[in-house]
Amino acid sequence: MSQHLICLGLNYRTTPVEVRERIAFAESKAAEAALEIRALPGFDETVVLSTCNRVEIYASHNLEEGRAGHSKMRDYIATRFALADSEVESLVFYQLSDAETARHLFRVVSGLDSMVLGETEIFGQVKQSYKVALDSGTTGRTLNKLFQQAFAVGKRVRNETAIQRGSTSVGSVAVDLAEKVHDLKECRVMLIGAGDMSRTCAQSLLSRGAKSIIVSNRSHDRAVELAAEMKGKALKFDEWEGAMHEVDVIISSTSAPHFVIKPEQIRQVQKKRRWEPLLVIDIAVPRDVDPAVNQIEGVYLYDIDALQAIADDSRRERERQLIHCEGIIEQQLNKYGFAEGDAFQSSIQRGPSQA
Amino acid sequence: MEQYRTLLILATLAYLGGLFHAGTALTKRTWHDSRWHALPMLIGFCLTTAFLYLRGQAVGQCPMKSVSDILVFISWSVILLYFLVGGAYRVSLLGLFTAPLVAGMQILAVFLPGAFPDYPLKGKIIPLVELHAAVALIAYAAFALSCITGIMYLLQERLLKKHRIGGLFYQLPPIQDLAKSVRRLSLLGLILLSAALAMSFALKQPVSNPKVIFAWAVWLLYAVMGFVMWRHVLSPRQTAWLAVIGFVVPFVSLWLVTKA
Structure with missing residues (x-):
């Protein structure tokens, strides 16, 4: 048989x-x-x-x-x-x-x-x-x-083959970028706005070993809730600017109709950080971060289109x-x-x- | 052809082979971090070591007097440091960037007019003189590696800024690690060169003036660079440029020093 x-x-x-x-x-x-x-x-x-x-x-x-x-x-x-x-x-x-x-x-x-x-x-x-x-x-x-x-x-x-090369989702592209800027174990992350997409990115970073997370949102209760979920720290919305120099990755996703993060602010932050590299991920539409921020020394800005284009290329x-x-x-x-x-x-x- | 020249040519071919393999793998996007990538570098290093040994036997002293000998000694030191640093900072792709420099220096050494001349016989070998020269050349190798790491930094920085996230981007180390490596290698070179210069004070045999002046000029350049890096006066990008351009000075000074 x-x-x-x-x-x-x-x-x-x-x-x-x-x-x-x-x-x-x-x-x-x-x-x-x-x-x-x-x-x-x-x-x-x-x-x-x-x-x-x-x-x-x-x-x-x-x-x-x-x-x-x-x-x-x-x-x-x-x-x-x-x-x-x-x-x-x-x-x-x-x-x-x-x-x-x-x-x-x-x-x-x-x-x-x-x-x-x-x-x-x-x-x-x-x-x-x-x-x-x-x-x-x-x-x-x-x-x-x-x-x-x-x-x-x-x-x-x-x-x-390169079948596993690159990342095919916005969240994992964000992690890849963070990994090529910093040692993730030492990486401190700040979330400005608590949308689903920014939360996904932050969770991806934490699951790959990011050191800590700060959450700031217009609704402070929501920030506290999200920070507790990710074992991070919540900041009132008028306080995030003062804490920017303490982080290595900023993920912004507010619903503001204008730029929330401007080049002047980041220049000051970079001086305080002694030009340590800073990754800024802007997943808001309309955008939260002035594109001129990418011209600042040591700052790498990626908006949602840039992240999506990288994911599409990898796919x-x-x-x-x-x-x-x-x-x-x-x-x-x-x-x-x-x-x-x-x-x-x-x-x-x-x-x-x-x- | 003398046996030692053959060894040097074989060593150069090994470095070029490693470069070709890495280049092909990156082009096909099949590069993966692996210890095997270091094999051509290891073979080349062993062959260069054998060359230095045979050449030393032939000239009856450490072969560090002619430009061609100095180039080979520096390339040997660069590979030695590559093995020490490559693993420590997880910058395995450093080999891809190191191989062309080392191969270039060795090709130059082989084809220089009057390469590898016989040395005039000299009397007793003074260990401190030999040590002084060897330490100074290893310092130059550290500056060379700092220059290569600076190139890697500038490349990764450009890829990040321009959003060119492709094959090479994934293989290069984090930009922060590269910035640290540039600083540490420059500092290592500065410490070694300081030690070599300190030894020169203890030498009874006088060192020619131009040699001392050039060595101090290089030391001063890297001391200023070290200070600037320590005080964070410049951004990591400017520091990387400084490490790349700065290496031109010690490299050019090799000719001047050997002619003096």
């Missing part, structure tokens, strides 16, 4: 979040699920990958027909999550076999199947899922080999790298002995009727 390598899954492309969250495996339950699937008749090995963007089950079985394994896994999901027939019917699973499975896993690990092309978090998530399965004893020769190959391919794709650059990445994956599939299979998209199948 021949061994079949299969994958059954759904992701952000095929299934809306309200459905995905219903059939997501909690981290603490992944090992249990893997053991249950492996206990299905004919199944030898399994790995369960469940993230916010995808739920995928990789398995090897020795059933006579390769596709029979998909049917059994779907039945398992329906039973485990107590789904009605109509709900199961509406689920859009992709059902992959052998080389398609390997190709898909290689793409997932390399970040090519991610919502944000080239993102790196998925590599760690797949590693963690594999480790859980390995520790539970649900993997064997076939899946161990496949996952080790996938990690090698993922590393190669990241090392030999385009990643898309250009895609062909190179796919080339590496195909080369590795051949090297590892996977025969050419159908393209991934053509294998997306709907519900049990495709079994």
